[in-house]
Amino acid sequence: MPDPSNETEAQPSEPSAAVDAEMMQTAEEVAKDEEPSGPKRIAVIFAHPDDAEFTCAGTVARWVAEGHEVHYVQLTNGDKGSDDPVVTPEQLTATREAEQRAACAVLGVQQCHFLGHSDAMLVPDLALRCEIVRVIRQIRPDVVVCPDPTVRWVDQQYINHPDHRAAGEATLDAVYPAARDRMTFPELLAEGLEPHKVREVYLSGAKEPDVAIDISEYVDTKLAALRAHASQLGDWDPAPMVREWAQSTASHFDDVGEYAEAYKYFKLD
Numbered sequence: 237m238p239d240p241s242n243e244t245e246a247q248p249s250e251p252s253a254a255v256d257a258e259m260m261q262t263a264e265e266v267a268k269d270e271e272p273s274g275p276k277r278i279a280v281i282f283a284h285p286d287d288a289e290f291t292c293a294g295t296v297a298r299w300v301a302e303g304h305e306v307h308y309v310q311l312t313n314g315d316k317g318s319d320d321p322v323v324t325p326e327q328l329t330a331t332r333e334a335e336q337r338a339a340c341a342v343l344g345v346q347q348c349h350f351l352g353h354s355d356a357m358l359v360p361d362l363a364l365r366c367e368i369v370r371v372i373r374q375i376r377p378d379v380v381v382c383p384d385p386t387v388r389w390v391d392q393q394y395i396n397h398p399d400h401r402a403a404g405e406a407t408l409d410a411v412y413p414a415a416r417d418r419m420t421f422p423e424l425l426a427e428g429l430e431p432h433k434v435r436e437v438y439l440s441g442a443k444e445p446d447v448a449i450d451i452s453e454y455v456d457t458k459l460a461a462l463r464a465h466a467s468q469l470g471d472w473d474p475a476p477m478v479r480e481w482a483q484s485t486a487s488h489f490d491d492v493g494e495y496a497e498a499y500k501y502f503k504l505d
């Protein structure tokens with residue numbers, strides 16, 4: 237892998253599928269300035285094993301196919317994700333880590349970083365922010381993907397998991413300004429971790445998405461990665477629901493194919 241300390245030579249390209257016309261304009265304008273070009277390093281930061289597969293794995297598969305380098309950062313170990321009375325949290329942690337590694341192998345994710353917090357206990361405090369800043373300064377991503385922390389519920393049938401909100405809030409707070417600012421978390425400087433500026437952020441599961449990424453060629457890869465989470469799926473076939481979600485998402489945007497994943501997008505100054 238590229239030398240993570242060599243930030244100035246990281247060569248991000250323009251967003252691969254920021255199909256929104258205004259976003260494309262923004263990308264072109266920035267490209268005229270000093271924006272580097274080339275493969276990007278991307279960090280996908282999420283709460284539980286399988287979260288990324290449900291929300292953004294089609295995008296990940298596309299980015300990997302386009303030559304970008306994707307890292308996963310899994311904040312909790314998923315040790316509450318079973319109703320089986322004979323399974324221990326330790327056994328479940330091991331199972332779910334293996335499943336996440338298998339999903340990453342399907343997608344071509346370079347590395348998965350496991351921060352090991354207990355499932356359902358994630359709190360977006362300064363300690364979590366510091367941990368995420370540490371891993372951002374280690375990976376030195378051009379792009380971060382994380383959950384939209386503003387989603388409290390959806391319609392009348394879904395209360396968003398508090399870990400998802402916590403993951404999004406702590407990650408955004410880590411991206412800006414903590415990872416960028418030299419004086420924040422001096423203990424990280426002492427570890428040799430220099431400040432790092434993330435250039436783009438994609439919020440998954442966003443309440444108000446403004447870009448869509450066409451995953452029509454990658455929906456089967458997304459499903460294959462999702463099926464790696466066998467302990468969570470049981471006999472359930474996720475394909476009809478995942479395809480319906482991706483078709484519905486695509487229907488809200490122009491210039492995408494049959495299947496899409498959508499995000500709230502930021503191009504940071």
Ligand SMILES: [Zn+2]
Nearest residue numbers: 283284287397
């Ligand atoms: Zn989750």
